[in-house]
Amino acid sequence: MDVDARKRLPLFPIGIVQRLTGLSARQIRYYEQHELVHPARSEGNQRLFSFVDVERLLEVRTLLDEGLNMAGVKARLAKRQNRRRSDSAELTDEQVYQHIRQGLLEPRTPSGVSEFQGDLFRFYRKH
Amino acid sequence: MDVDARKRLPLFPIGIVQRLTGLSARQIRYYEQHELVHPARSEGNQRLFSFVDVERLLEVRTLLDEGLNMAGVKARLAKRQNRRRSDSAELTDEQVYQHIRQGLLEPRTPSGVSEFQGDLFRFYRKH
DNA sequence: CAGGCCATGTCAGGTTTCCTTACATAAGCC
DNA sequence: GGCTTATGTAAGGAAACCTGACATGGCCTG
Numbered sequence: 001m002d003v004d005a006r007k008r009l010p011l012f013p014i015g016i017v018q019r020l021t022g023l024s025a026r027q028i029r030y031y032e033q034h035e036l037v038h039p040a041r042s043e044g045n046q047r048l049f050s051f052v053d054v055e056r057l058l059e060v061r062t063l064l065d066e067g068l069n070m071a072g073v074k075a076r077l078a079k080r081q082n083r084r085r086s087d088s089a090e091l092t093d094e095q096v097y098q099h100i101r102q103g104l105l106e107p108r109t110p111s112g113v114s115e116f117q118g119d120l121f122r123f124y125r126k127h
Numbered sequence: 128m129d130v131d132a133r134k135r136l137p138l139f140p141i142g143i144v145q146r147l148t149g150l151s152a153r154q155i156r157y158y159e160q161h162e163l164v165h166p167a168r169s170e171g172n173q174r175l176f177s178f179v180d181v182e183r184l185l186e187v188r189t190l191l192d193e194g195l196n197m198a199g200v201k202a203r204l205a206k207r208q209n210r211r212r213s214d215s216a217e218l219t220d221e222q223v224y225q226h227i228r229q230g231l232l233e234p235r236t237p238s239g240v241s242e243f244q245g246d247l248f249r250f251y252r253k254h
Numbered sequence: 255c256a257g258g259c260c261a262t263g264t265c266a267g268g269t270t271t272c273c274t275t276a277c278a279t280a281a282g283c284c
Numbered sequence: 285g286g287c288t289t290a291t292g293t294a295a296g297g298a299a300a301c302c303t304g305a306c307a308t309g310g311c312c313t314g
Contacts, residue, residue, distance in 0.1 A: 013271090015169075015300065016138055022228040025301085026262055042142070044270045046301055058228070069260075101149040101185070140300090142271065152272080153291060171299045173272055196289070 010040035010048035021057045034070040137167035137175030144176045148184045161197040
């Protein structure tokens with residue numbers, strides 16, 4: 001499984017994203033309204049943000065600081081978009097969750113104690 | 128900032144952790160009660176789990192599958208604990224949040240467009 | 255300068271998610 | 285059979301989130 005699938009996994013409620021980005025909930029929702037981010041939703045309709053979403057919000061904030069308006073930011077981000085989109089197989093979120101759950105069913109140390117080398121670990125360490 | 132600080136950052140509510148681990152909320156709280164995990168709490172007393180917590184829960188699940196009981200799991204995990212605990216400077220969660228927020232205020236590409244190399248990126252990629 | 259627009263703040267009313275506590279139960283063990 | 289252990293489930297309440305509406309300060313622009 002590539003890193004992208006994990007980066008796109010819906011993980012954070014808006015409250016955490018506020019702390020990660022320094023943006024207010026109002027700002028985040030406003031940016032979504034203007035299609036600068038597209039967080040997933042829980043069954044109960046609550047926003048769930050991925051790492052990609054958070055990164056994007058950090059970029060939005062930077063571009064706004066530079067004096068761009070909503071449309072300007074959107075255009076800037078759209079450009080980048082073209083340099084990506086070269087993904088391989090798509091996975092559903094549930095498949096990624098499942099994969100992570102099985103992360104520790106993999107190789108162990110001689111002592112039999114896991115060494116934390118499950119798939120989850122690759123969230124922050126490129127093995 | 129080392130990776131550990133990010134791994135310990137309180138990020139996930141229990142609902143997400145359920146999906147990441149395949150455990151029920153009841154199980155997760157029960158394990159906490161038996162001191163197998165120690166999630167942080169929000170101001171409103173809601174549990175907030177870090178990557179370390181999630182990894183730990185995945186381990187707990189594995190060990191339980193192997194037939195250990197609460198005490199057994201705790202003992203096993205305690206052993207590993209001794210191999211760690213060689214950390215350097217401690218940072219408060221708020222400091223880590225702040226650092227992440229400034230992630231995109233760093234170097235840019237010649238085009239002026241960020242290349243996503245902020246600190247957040249190191250959650251899953253060891254630069 | 256008056257009038258607009260844009261980005262954000264704030265409040266209200268309602269829903270979802272989470273909290274603790276308590277009771278129920280299946281499985282394993284003496 | 286009668287414990288203990290791990291888990292399910294329900295109740296009542298609190299926290300966090302949702303949408304929609306209105307308010308406002310800063311900036312243009314005529």
